Amino acid sequence: MNILEAYKFCPICGSKHFVQKGSNKLCCEACGYELYLNPKIGAVAMIEDENGRLLAVRRSKDPAKGTWHLPGGFAEVEETIEDAVKREVKEELNIDVEITSYLFSIPNHYQYKGIEGYPLDFFMLCKIKDMSNILVDTSENSEYSFMPLSEINVEEFGLPSIRAGIRRYIELKKKA
Numbered sequence: 001m002n003i004l005e006a007y008k009f010c011p012i013c014g015s016k017h018f019v020q021k022g023s024n025k026l027c028c029e030a031c032g033y034e035l036y037l038n039p040k041i042g043a044v045a046m047i048e049d050e051n052g053r054l055l056a057v058r059r060s061k062d063p064a065k066g067t068w069h070l071p072g073g074f075a076e077v078e079e080t081i082e083d084a085v086k087r088e089v090k091e092e093l094n095i096d097v098e099i100t101s102y103l104f105s106i107p108n109h110y111q112y113k114g115i116e117g118y119p120l121d122f123f124m125l126c127k128i129k130d131m132s133n134i135l136v137d138t139s140e141n142s143e144y145s146f147m148p149l150s151e152i153n154v155e156e157f158g159l160p161s162i163r164a165g166i167r168r169y170i171e172l173k174k175k176a
């Protein structure tokens with residue numbers, strides 16, 4: 001179920017008459033409060049080195065524990081996607097990146113405590129400014145690897161939107 005189906009009461013006035021209108025909105029019949037179902041913004045780093053290899057990390061926790069992944073995470077309140085990418089890469093790998101360009105966005109799904117979540121992943125192309133102190137935060141990832149695009153096995157990436165993003169990036173590079 002999605003979060004709208006989980007709400008039992010209006011979070012503003014406590015009324016039980018908090019009812020779904022259409023597919024993406026709850027309305028309170030007592031106080032008029034409306035709650036919309038919106039995506040969470042995911043910031044994904046597509047980091048290329050000077051040889052065109054892509055920096056991947058191996059997940060050390062679920063979902064998709066043990067599979068390859070790209071650095072990134074959810075944007076925080078009042079943060080830009082650019083800053084979210086830089087912060088997440090710094091947290092996960094202790095390296096500084098520069099955003100080269102916005103690539104594309106891909107909607108994603110995941111379940112947390114039985115509730116369906118709807119991230120919208122923004123893929124940002126990055127280059128490395130400084131990786132002299134690269135250090136993997138093992139609470140998130142167990143290792144990293146620079147992968148030549150021609151040798152990437154997309155099926156080894158565990159999350160569907162990341163697989164789709166890498167496929168799309170490889171297509172873009174072929175056309176370039």
Ligand SMILES: [Zn+2]
Pocket residue numbers: 010011012013014015028029030031032033
């Ligand atoms: Zn209300």
